[in-house]
Amino acid sequence: MTYTPQQQSRSSHMQWGLLAPATVILGGAGLVFLGGAQEHAQNGASGWGVALALSAALGIWGLLAFLYVLNWRAAGVRAAMAVNPFIRPRKGGFLKGAIIGTLFVVVLQIASVLIGLFYPGLEQGERNFFFSVPTFYLTALYTVFPIAPVLGGIVGKLWRSTSI
Structure with a gap:
């Protein structure tokens, strides 16, 4: 008798119902800021306004990309837990994330x-x-x-909990 392990695909565990509204809302908000940057550039506004609108659009799309990556990683954990029920998500990571968040703000100050x-x-x-x-x-x-420490800690905890 040949044993074949049960295969679980990562994409079958993705939570597309949660990503669809986030994509519509955040993707649309990023497009609005991109259009605002283009409007500022056409009307001869200051370069700071254009750069601020572009950075807002990129920041919103970066948040959306981060949500997709977290969902992809969590789908991997869910797929592994479906095959092996003894696998549990890792805990912790808040303190490390808080330190990284604070250091990010300090680097912005130095810059x-x-x-x-x-x-x-x-x-x-x-x-x-x-x-x-x-x-x-x-x-x-x-x-x-x-x-900065609280947001960094939450991001660090989410990142660590979506790894096996």
């Missing part, structure tokens, strides 16, 4: 100061903006309001 120092052609007011405003508000993301 803002470096832009203010070394970017050629900035006037004094623009240079002062890069020194004070982003560093001040980004500091609030991990001191006053712990947004």
Whole structure:
């Protein structure tokens, strides 16, 4: 008698019903921001407005891509659990994610100061903006309001729980 292991495909465990509304909502929002960037560029608005709208579109689409990757990884865990019921998702990962989230904000602060120092052609007011405003508000993301550590911790926990 030949034993053939039960095959479970990853795509059969994907949760397409959850991804479809997210794709419609986030994909549409990304297109709106992309259209806004194009409208700003055609009407001669500042380059900062165009860059801000483009970065918002890319950020929204990045979030959508992250949701697809998490769903793909979770489908792999569900497929493995269907074959072997002793497999359990891994736990933990919050602290590591919180540290990475905080370090990401610190890197953004350092980048803002470096832009203010070394970017050629900035006037004094623009240079002062890069020194004070982003560093001040980004500091609030991990001191006053712990947004960066909490979001990073949640992402770290989700990432670790979707691995075997």
